[in-house]
Amino acid sequence: MSRVEMESSVKPFKDVDKSQILKLIGNTPLLKVELFRDEFPEVEVYGKAEWFNPGGSVKDRPAFNMVKEGIKSGALRPGKVLLDSTSGNTGIAYAMVGAALDIPVTLVIPENATSERIETLKGYGADLIYSSPMEGSDGAQRLARKLYEENPDAYFMPCQYDNSFNPLAHEKTTAVEILEQTDGRVEHFVASLGTTGTLVGTGRGLKKNKPEVKVHAVMPSEPFHGLEGMKHIPSSIRPGIYDDLVHDNLILADTESSYDFAEKISREEGLFVGHSAGAALVGVREVAKSIKKGVIVTIFPDGGDRYLST
């Protein structure tokens, strides 16, 4: 069969603009947080409830944006498989987008990802390759890169850690929504660092429109931590998209305090959030303590249901 015949026999992707489920990405609720009201009565705190995205996390935004750009540029075309390293939310987002658009998806995922994550990925039909649990997300990243380099024509690799369309998704959507939902009143933005796309993109988008907004990044306080989705940047592969000039402040969150805040907001306010949201709340409290008065917005990247087995 000639190359033309092969390409024409390959199943085309579905039309991005016609997907009902993908249209639901973004425009998530902004919820008022009462957790710190007694301690800091003049500080208003709001959280973007990103688990309302159809794939269940904030990662729907960058995953969809990277895929759309791949299709537009031709780098992702029928016959190719979407390949990336991810132990969780981005993988679920890719798997959902892939299922919605008929794009085959293969993900390199550390063996110690939670069972909820693994079963969700399989539920969307993604193929999984397991990397060493001893090497975490860096190990998955290295293995995915190796697989890609062995057979580059077979794959489209979005590279969420290095792809500028990751933070751009947040600059164009998350930041815009926050400004609209707070009627421009946002003064401080707090977000956890993982790929850093949320912090960098949202921070840029907010500062472009309101330069006086202060951006606060939250990072695990030590290399050995239990905060899924977050990266202790000094001890790991530095994401290519990370721009430390975007944030005005870096706050360290320990695992136990983060878990405690996630549990507290679930039980006291009915916001069943994940562990990185707990870390964001550690950051929010530090900012509230420092400013005493003002409007803080943070991101709750996903729901607590992704962490039931941990």
Add this chain to the structure above:
Amino acid sequence: MSVVVRIPTPLQEFSKNRETVEVEGANVKDALAALDTECPGMKSRLYDEEGKLRRFVNIYVNQEDIRFLQGEETSLNENDEISIIPAIAGGI
């Protein structure tokens, strides 16, 4: 018993970049104490102030989670392999 402890990358600063460390111990508790002697500072990363294993720390003996065995009292055999694995995978 002489056993091998597999050290996850974020803790290798304490093991002088070794991926595995051999220690002696009759059970997991003893082996981890011996690990701290061999690799000072390890204990403070694995245990909380009350002396309990931190919530996100999973310990496996030959691929079995000690939560489903006898916890830190799980007894060890010669050449058993203990793995320290955080309950996350840097899930992004």
